[in-house]
Amino acid sequence: MNELPQQLVNGLLLGSMYGLVAIGYTMVYGIVQLINFAHGEIFMVGGFGALTVWLYVLPDGTSMWVALPLMLIGGIIVAVLVAMGAERFAYRPLRTAPRLAPLITAIGLSLALQQAVWAWYPDANSAITFPQIEGGPFEIGNVTIQTGDVFLLVAAPISMAILAYFVMKTRTGRGMQATAQDPDTAKLMGINTDRIIVIAFALGAAFAAVGAVAYGLKYGEVQFRMGFILGLKAFTAAVLGGIGNIYGAMLGGIVLGVAEALSTAYIADIPGMEQFGSQSWANVWAFALLILVLLVRPQGLLGERVADRA
Numbered sequence: 001m002n003e004l005p006q007q008l009v010n011g012l013l014l015g016s017m018y019g020l021v022a023i024g025y026t027m028v029y030g031i032v033q034l035i036n037f038a039h040g041e042i043f044m045v046g047g048f049g050a051l052t053v054w055l056y057v058l059p060d061g062t063s064m065w066v067a068l069p070l071m072l073i074g075g076i077i078v079a080v081l082v083a084m085g086a087e088r089f090a091y092r093p094l095r096t097a098p099r100l101a102p103l104i105t106a107i108g109l110s111l112a113l114q115q116a117v118w119a120w121y122p123d124a125n126s127a128i129t130f131p132q133i134e135g136g137p138f139e140i141g142n143v144t145i146q147t148g149d150v151f152l153l154v155a156a157p158i159s160m161a162i163l164a165y166f167v168m169k170t171r172t173g174r175g176m177q178a179t180a181q182d183p184d185t186a187k188l189m190g191i192n193t194d195r196i197i198v199i200a201f202a203l204g205a206a207f208a209a210v211g212a213v214a215y216g217l218k219y220g221e222v223q224f225r226m227g228f229i230l231g232l233k234a235f236t237a238a239v240l241g242g243i244g245n246i247y248g249a250m251l252g253g254i255v256l257g258v259a260e261a262l263s264t265a266y267i268a269d270i271p272g273m274e275q276f277g278s279q280s281w282a283n284v285w286a287f288a289l290l291i292l293v294l295l296v297r298p299q300g301l302l303g304e305r306v307a308d309r310a
Helices: 004-032 039-057 064-094 100-120 147-169 171-181 183-188 193-219 226-241 246-269 279-296
Strands: 138-140 143-145
Touching (some): 004 143, 004 147, 039 100, 100 226, 143 147, 147 171, 147 246, 171 193, 183 193
């Protein structure tokens, strides 16, 4: 029990990272009813975009306190450009096609992005070291917060506050809500739905890039396959919270992260369950939680916020 506060904080931080990536899944689905399975790779290229700024743009010896904002901007720019290009050239031509076509396209795009990054960074087949913030770790009572986690602790709530303001208070945000409810009526009301869809892809990619920088700082490395499992977990978080619900995506991520941290910490202490408490089993417990929640509440924790367009 003495470890419980630490495990809860670990789960909260991990879940916040899942939630940042899950926002991209849920925003795109809420507007165009598309599960963008390439979003995990958008997360990955955001991390490599930030790493590229560190390796090739900034001079040697630059402090991470100076470099981090520039790396974050670089990662966001790369992720947003890739996401906008994917929407324009891969998904938009298939918007009226059967739903299976864009789904297969998303899987193909995911593999293509992995290979493109591997071609640019041949060393990405193994993990590439990600620069770390100096100082820390920080002790708060019985809880230890690593220096890399401080970025996530600050970035996640700020990102959610910016997103909430954008969606609820801006003209474009209200246009996104209208397009999500009924795109045909929104178009008749003068809303440029193509522009709204591009913005949704761009916003989701920006949050994924923030999550990717947090991943690099947390684990100290990036590699070209890192978007696959984390993308699946982020999609799980989006479904868990209620696909199409922005706040549900973050809630689902936090629930998933806390469940993963607690299962890894405590299941091994149960007699006869020692082998099921390893980190490799954390993925299994994450999806088991999803199945359990969907059996009890199929619409997710906060419910799906997508209008019936039948």
